[in-house]
Amino acid sequence: MRIGYPCINRTLECRSNRTFRLKSYSDERLKETVKNNLDCLSKILEFNAENNVLFFRITSDLVPFASHPVCRFPWQSHFEEKFKDVGDFVKSQGMRVSTHPGQYTVLNSRDMGVFERSVGELFYHCEVLDLMGLDLSAKVQIHVGGVYKDRELSRERFAERFCKLDDLIKRRLVIENDEKSYSLEDCLWVSDQTGVPVVFDLLHHRLKNNGESLKEAFEGFIPTWKERDGTPIVDYSTQDMGKRPGKHAESIDPLDFQEFLEATRQFDFDVMMEIKDKERSALRAIELASENVRFRG
DNA sequence: TCACGTCAAGCAGAT
DNA sequence: ATCTGCTTGACGTGA
Secondary structure, eight states, X not given: OOEEEESOOSSSSOOSOOOOOGGGOOHHHHHHHHHHHHHHHHHHHHHHHHTTOOEXXXXXXXXXXXXXXTOOSOXXXXXXXXXXXXXXXXXXXXXXXXXXXXXXXXXXXXXXXXXXXXXXXXXXXXHHHHHTTOOTTSEEEEEOOOOTXXXXXXXXXXXXXXXXXXXXXXXXXXXXXXXXXXXHHHHHHHHHHXXXXXXXXXXXXXXXXXXXXXXXXXXXXXXXXXXGGOSOEEEEOOBOTTSXXXXXXXXXXXXXXXXXXXXXXXXXXXXXXXXXXXHHHHHHHHHHHHXXXXXXX
């Protein structure tokens, strides 16, 4: 079991998700921002290594506007060495990284323009992981997408679109259950049609499910991960009490996390701690999990 | 230096 | 019809 956190480190001064306005785009601006972001990513990964954090989600803003037509600069070749260095460090530490393209990536959209832009965005995320020289356990995680008043038809459209994707994308893509539209059951259906692995999001599952126990849920999604996909991934978070359902808690609830570990102890998986205070809760989770024999840290 | 309106993009659900 | 939230605040103009 590896434990990690998404995108931002609040202890360090630097940020790997610096961006700028589209209107102020220039190749120079892009170069400067990407250099900053990659340097900071290195610092975050070094921090993680020192603290036994072996899992990390890389921000989608690493290369701002990478999939936008305005960006013609060959950032791939310009930063080739740097990407490779980051990837070498990840590998040397036995770490795993993932990415999570945003809400605008909708593979099953009825609008072909949206679909095509989504493919471009997925291509960018995969390119970053490829440039780092990482194996196929470095995943790109998205939701199934829109419902358009017909969930079955729309999840079917996702499956059809997925099958036609370039293998470069297909081999890294994984889908995650969400709290409104597509439950674990829907994701497993899509996985059955396509072979895509399923990330299990605990908070989303608590908000939208089909009555499965935690054990049944794990027995469902774990087998969707094949050897080359690496260890199955779980997004762990808890509800921010008193706030809108689905809002992530400010910090880890140690008791809930320990209960969760206990309830799932027969399974091997990596955990992304989706908690607002980022690395702080990840470090606490690692402490708690260290008492558990499964933890590789 | 700071306040605050706006920021590439889609969709669903609430207001 | 308009606003809010998503993984989430930060950019950048104007005073």
